[in-house]
Amino acid sequence: MTRLDLTRFPWARFLLRSRWPQFLLRAIALAGFVFTILAGLMGSAVGSHNFAIIFVWIAWWSALKLIFIPFGGRSWCSICPIPMPGEWLQRGGILEPHGKGVGLAKRWPRFLRGNWLQAGGFLLIGLMGAVTLTSAKVTAIVLLLILLLAFGLSLLFERRSFCNNLCPIGGFTGLYAQAGPVEVRVKDPDVCANHAEKTCYTNCPWGQYPLALKSSANCGLCMECLRVCPQDNIAVNLRPWGSDLQPGSRHSLGEAFLALVMLASALVDSAVFLGPWGQLKMAAYQIGSLPWFLFAASFLSFAIFILPGFYAGAVWLAARISPSKETFKQRLAAQSQVLVPLGLMAWIAFTISFAFVKFPYVLPIISDPLGWGWNWLNLSASASVGQTTTFGLLLQLVILIIGLTWSARVARQLASSLRQAAPLIFFALIFTISMLWLLIG
Amino acid sequence: MGFALLALLILFLPLPTFAPPPIERHIRVEASMFQFTPGEVTVNPGDKVTIELVSTDVVHGFSLDGYDFNITSDPGQTAVGTFVANKPGVFRFRCSAACGNLHPFMVGKLHVGPDLLLIRAILLGVVSILIGIGLLRPSSSPSVHSGGVV
Amino acid sequence: MRKELFARSLVIFFLLLAVAIPLGGWWISKAASANTLELHARMPENGGWNIDTIQAQVGKPLHLHITSDDVVHGFSIGKSDQPTLEIQPGEYVDTTLTFDRPGKYTFYCDRWCGPNHWRMRGTIEVTGTGQPIPPDPQPLFLKLALDLDAAHDATILPSQLPSANAAGAFTSQIPADLATRTTYLTNSPQSMWKQLRAASALKSQSDADLWNTVAWIWHSQTTSEKITQGQKLYTTNCAACHGETGKGDGVMVRGLPAMTHGTMGHSLVRPPDFTDPTHLLGASPALLQGKIIRGGMGTGMPYWGPIFTENQMDALVSYLYTFALKDSSAAP
Numbered sequence: 001m002t003r004l005d006l007t008r009f010p011w012a013r014f015l016l017r018s019r020w021p022q023f024l025l026r027a028i029a030l031a032g033f034v035f036t037i038l039a040g041l042m043g044s045a046v047g048s049h050n051f052a053i054i055f056v057w058i059a060w061w062s063a064l065k066l067i068f069i070p071f072g073g074r075s076w077c078s079i080c081p082i083p084m085p086g087e088w089l090q091r092g093g094i095l096e097p098h099g100k101g102v103g104l105a106k107r108w109p110r111f112l113r114g115n116w117l118q119a120g121g122f123l124l125i126g127l128m129g130a131v132t133l134t135s136a137k138v139t140a141i142v143l144l145l146i147l148l149l150a151f152g153l154s155l156l157f158e159r160r161s162f163c164n165n166l167c168p169i170g171g172f173t174g175l176y177a178q179a180g181p182v183e184v185r186v187k188d189p190d191v192c193a194n195h196a197e198k199t200c201y202t203n204c205p206w207g208q209y210p211l212a213l214k215s216s217a218n219c220g221l222c223m224e225c226l227r228v229c230p231q232d233n234i235a236v237n238l239r240p241w242g243s244d245l246q247p248g249s250r251h252s253l254g255e256a257f258l259a260l261v262m263l264a265s266a267l268v269d270s271a272v273f274l275g276p277w278g279q280l281k282m283a284a285y286q287i288g289s290l291p292w293f294l295f296a297a298s299f300l301s302f303a304i305f306i307l308p309g310f311y312a313g314a315v316w317l318a319a320r321i322s323p324s325k326e327t328f329k330q331r332l333a334a335q336s337q338v339l340v341p342l343g344l345m346a347w348i349a350f351t352i353s354f355a356f357v358k359f360p361y362v363l364p365i366i367s368d369p370l371g372w373g374w375n376w377l378n379l380s381a382s383a384s385v386g387q388t389t390t391f392g393l394l395l396q397l398v399i400l401i402i403g404l405t406w407s408a409r410v411a412r413q414l415a416s417s418l419r420q421a422a423p424l425i426f427f428a429l430i431f432t433i434s435m436l437w438l439l440i441g
Numbered sequence: 442m443g444f445a446l447l448a449l450l451i452l453f454l455p456l457p458t459f460a461p462p463p464i465e466r467h468i469r470v471e472a473s474m475f476q477f478t479p480g481e482v483t484v485n486p487g488d489k490v491t492i493e494l495v496s497t498d499v500v501h502g503f504s505l506d507g508y509d510f511n512i513t514s515d516p517g518q519t520a521v522g523t524f525v526a527n528k529p530g531v532f533r534f535r536c537s538a539a540c541g542n543l544h545p546f547m548v549g550k551l552h553v554g555p556d557l558l559l560i561r562a563i564l565l566g567v568v569s570i571l572i573g574i575g576l577l578r579p580s581s582s583p584s585v586h587s588g589g590v591v
Numbered sequence: 592m593r594k595e596l597f598a599r600s601l602v603i604f605f606l607l608l609a610v611a612i613p614l615g616g617w618w619i620s621k622a623a624s625a626n627t628l629e630l631h632a633r634m635p636e637n638g639g640w641n642i643d644t645i646q647a648q649v650g651k652p653l654h655l656h657i658t659s660d661d662v663v664h665g666f667s668i669g670k671s672d673q674p675t676l677e678i679q680p681g682e683y684v685d686t687t688l689t690f691d692r693p694g695k696y697t698f699y700c701d702r703w704c705g706p707n708h709w710r711m712r713g714t715i716e717v718t719g720t721g722q723p724i725p726p727d728p729q730p731l732f733l734k735l736a737l738d739l740d741a742a743h744d745a746t747i748l749p750s751q752l753p754s755a756n757a758a759g760a761f762t763s764q765i766p767a768d769l770a771t772r773t774t775y776l777t778n779s780p781q782s783m784w785k786q787l788r789a790a791s792a793l794k795s796q797s798d799a800d801l802w803n804t805v806a807w808i809w810h811s812q813t814t815s816e817k818i819t820q821g822q823k824l825y826t827t828n829c830a831a832c833h834g835e836t837g838k839g840d841g842v843m844v845r846g847l848p849a850m851t852h853g854t855m856g857h858s859l860v861r862p863p864d865f866t867d868p869t870h871l872l873g874a875s876p877a878l879l880q881g882k883i884i885r886g887g888m889g890t891g892m893p894y895w896g897p898i899f900t901e902n903q904m905d906a907l908v909s910y911l912y913t914f915a916l917k918d919s920s921a922a923p
Contacts, residue, residue: 027601030602046659046660094598094599098595134545385502385535389506390507405572441531497842498706499663499704516703517843540662541680
């Protein structure tokens with residue numbers, strides 16, 4: 001497969017190797033994060049006039065899905081401020097590791113490994129979504145809790161245990177980074193084989209060993225390995241989209257579950273936020289009320305049983321059509337790759353549908369981030385109602401169709417015959433039709 | 442190239458549609474936090490649609506995507522507005538008077554004629570699956586190709 | 592190590608900036624608006640106005656910085672011609688009020704914001720020297736000791752909607768003592784009709800013509816401007832419960848039981864149907880005024896005494912009668 005190693009360009013190599021650009025971005029992001037929390041707590045109670053709502057849920061959440069992941073895989077993780085205070089303590093230095101850091105550096109418990117907790121966290125956010133998404137205070141509290149949780153865990157556990165095992169956004173980003181066009185890999189495996197020290201592994205905050213990297217799911221693109229490799233044997237490659245999705249790549253059952261939770265969430269969020277069903281919105285909003293419990297029960301059973309049930313049914317059918325040595329569990333894990341492009345594109349389409357309408361809010365909020373009636377940049381004007389355009393609808397349509405084509409392609413590549421791929425392709429088709437109906441129908 | 446052409450054809454090829462003669466419609470839409478009732482309204486292309494907006498709790502608005510149509514209603518003050526549904530398709534209408542936390546998501550749908558775009562999209566989806574699995578070669582002349590793929 | 596120190600100070604600098612912007616901004620705007628009162632409007636379910644009582648002084652401008660935390664509200668001063676302000680969620684409206692008479696004023700929300708909207712009222716206590724606000728003259732219903740809660744259904748009803756226009760020919764024959772302001776205020780249309788029926792000068796007139804004459808008397812006590820003004824007041828303040836067509840079917844009273852005089856005082860009920868003549872033809876302007884001023888009746892009707900001026904009340908009452916007495920000047 002064709003790869004373009006960015007470290008071959010001196011300027012790119014400088015930007016990636018030097019600690020300063022990344023450090024600056026992280027420091028600014030951390031300050032922005034703190035500012036967002038303060039804005040959420042102190043600023044206007046009206047979401048459209050609070051920096052916390054507009055920047056987290058419209059600007060950042062859209063940028064993550066429209067730019068960071070599709071064009072940079074886990075690139076957001078490389079500048080994410082959430083784990084930074086803890087990591088700086090762990091490493092004993094802000095700019096670079098220095099001496100013995102602070103923290104117990106325990107191993108993350110084995111039974112809590114994988115994507116299960118991330119999927120659970122994502123579901124939890126989904127259950128509270130209608131409130132988190134619209135209340136600046138709740139947004140601020142959630143951000144603060146995540147910041148504190150990441151910090152606390154970094155003192156207890158080694159490296160980025162939080163990012164690897166708990167962070168719901170990490171799960172989301174990691175899953176779809178497999179389809180992203182960026183990867184960190186070794187240039188020449190032989191060089192590593194002859195290098196006994198493994199400086200890259202000991203310095204990797206993510207606990208990865210670059211030589212063994214087959215998937216970009218768990219690599220946070222932090223560039224530490226690039227900086228510490230004595231042989232300059234690390235490449236940062238631009239690669240074709242979807243390179244991690246192919247026969248023989250390793251995937252776990254937890255990842256399959258995560259992918260299904262993401263699909264279910266995309267459907268439920270589209271129905272709740274973009275659908276014409278007011279009672280559903282109220283049910284999702286009134287946390288603790290009876291309708292909410294019904295909503296939560298339906299959401300959870302859809303995400304945990306129904307959609308996974310359909311998926312398992314499709315995989316089972318495929319296994320019936322052409323049996324192989326693989327166990328059913330292995331098949332469930334391996335076939336989940338089909339869900340990656342499907343989910344990524346569904347989330348992009350959802351974002352276009354959701355955020356394009358709300359972008360007019362972004363500029364005025366810079367002028368008056370706390371909603372206190374300021375007007376720094378002379379931009380404060382009431383944002384217009386906003387509307388979807390024909391262009392926006394067509395864009396969503398095209399994105400969803402690309403997702404379908406792409407996942408059909410992956411399904412075909414994974415299967416030994418067209419007949420074997422058919423059940424999963426059918427699953428993808430039904431999912432896409434549902435998304436189309438919710439977003440453009 | 443061929444596929445792009447085919448896709449454009451599927452999406453935009455004008456189809457003769459059966460359009461019943463336009464009529465005048467009065468539609469009473471009730472707005473409450475955070476829903477429109479009815480949430481979905483269906484009219485035929487060319488219909489002259491009069492919307493009566495009745496707010497039942499706080500001030501709400503009714504702004505229709507794609508049409509320059511926006512009315513606001515206070516409880517006790519029904520707002521009335523008329524437009525000609527001259528663009529076919531599905532359009533969202535949304536509340537245009539801030540009415541609380543879920544206000545940005547207070548939406549309904551107006552169907553003007555059958556939802557051709559959705560049907561075209563599904564058709565395109567099926568065709569694109571054939572491309573995805575290699576049964577249809579995205580070459581200048583779409584032809585069915587069986588066997589060895591990728 | 593110097594690099595590390597520099598990095599650390601950068602982090603601290605950025606963090607300080609992040610904290611300084613909201614805290615400093617808050618402090619600066621606090622200082623710049625020391626004389627300004629920040630007033631937050633919220634639905635009554637969310638707490639109503641954040642300040643219930645505002646203190647002010649005669650002749651000293653009162654600066655208000657008003658915003659809404661949830662939905663569209665309004666800001667108005669009761670019994671005044673101060674223009675009403677629209678309060679949009681998250682946006683600020685500034686206004687300056689100056690009072691030249693000490694006393695208590697009512698500020699209130701005048702945009703319906705839920706069934707409890709009318710509870711969004713607060714007081715401005717103005718102290719200082721000067722002529723106090725002149726007290727309202729004793730309302731007529733108190734002078735007449737009317738029982739506002741008693742049933743007052745009309746028993747004699749016209750066969751069709753009485754019309755002031757149709758009465759033209761007989762108006763000169765109305766006994767002078769019946770066509771006065773006082774008789775209008777204190778009589779229900781029904782009792783006026785009875786008195787007309789008893790007048791010897793009108794003996795030859797049909798019952799329907801006498802009803803038209805009643806309509807004419809009611810019409811003569813108002814103007815089309817007043818009716819328009821009354822209609823405006825009705826639309827903004829009353830229609831949400833009493834219905835836009837007066838049928839008592841407004842959006843706020845849906846699902847409530849119909850009113851009967853037996854249930855009064857027990858629970859929220861739907862208001863009566865004004866287009867059913869039994870109700871209005873049995874009520875005198877003084878009685879209607881009393882109901883509006885005092886409200887209550889145990890029905891959920893708010894009290895409007897502190898809100899409407901006497902003129903507004905008069906306009907509103909004369910508009911109400913247009914539901915039962917046709918009047919050429921009434922808006923359709």
